[in-house]
Amino acid sequence: MPIQNPLVSWGFSGFLFFLVFFCTFPENISTQEVTLDSIQIFTTHDWFSTKPTVYFQCKGENKTVLPDVKKKDVLYGFKGEESWQPLTELKGTKCKRCGFYEEDTIIKSSDVFDEWELCPSDFTAEGKYTHSKEKELNVTLLCHGCSHNTSASNAESGSRKEDESKRIHPVIVVLIVVVVSGVVLVGVLAGYKYWQRKKRQQEQARFLKLFEDGDEIEDELGNTL
Incomplete structure (x- = not known):
């Protein structure tokens, strides 16, 4: 199963972060x-x-x-x-x-x-x-x-409280995006390491199988002689 490149995932997460960040402020800077x-x-x-x-x-x-x-x-x-x-x-x-x-x-x-x-x-x-x-x-x-x-x-x-909530809201959104991005990055890295470990195990298994096949051929030649 192919593993997604972590750099691509991080780039997408960064783009999402900046998109959410800038979309939450236009009302305050009008x-x-x-x-x-x-x-x-x-x-x-x-x-x-x-x-x-x-x-x-x-x-x-x-x-x-x-x-x-x-x-x-x-x-x-x-x-x-x-x-x-x-x-x-x-x-x-x-x-x-x-x-x-x-x-x-x-x-x-x-x-x-x-x-x-x-x-x-x-x-x-x-x-x-x-x-x-x-x-x-x-x-x-x-x-x-x-x-x-x-x-x-x-x-x-009430207006002041609303303004304060508007200032706090973007901060919460940014924190959520950062946390989600971090979780996604950690998950991708863990998956990549797992894929590497499985690949090494498969290569070792093929290498051992080659030795076993070689021993069987030698045994067959010995019996024939």
Whole structure:
């Protein structure tokens, strides 16, 4: 009975391992674009400039300047197709520290309209999120691919538990694949050794049979003489 080459079996097991590993993670690394739908500022912070420079920025990312926003108490609407869109990207369920700011012409540091933790769960089922701060600004953001959570803290807690289970699940799958691959490899090696032992036994049996046949021929020749 032919024995399967252990290298072929191990290569198949390795392929299965990587296939399962990468297929379990796309949900966690999905990226959603956040665009600005509308904004209205209620004040300006730079006394020496009649036209403020308003921009959006998340921690560790580049600024996104809003070139059209030049006056307070004016509602600006956008299509999401502007050259400076999207504002940022959200990955999975992870939040970002973001905000709207105004550049200062004299002091290097910028003035803050407001900054907060921007999370995928902030958006409604329609992908809309409205954020406001009294006497500062009112903005509406869009993110059609973001997660939606309609409940308050209980739903938030349930979401965190679900995220944890999603992180644990791939680890369990990987461990199972590794264990199965190891068992298959050990089985193949054991079978290969058993086949080698049987082959040696068969060769020894044929060798002994040749000697026995030779002795019988000599006996027959002796009797004939």
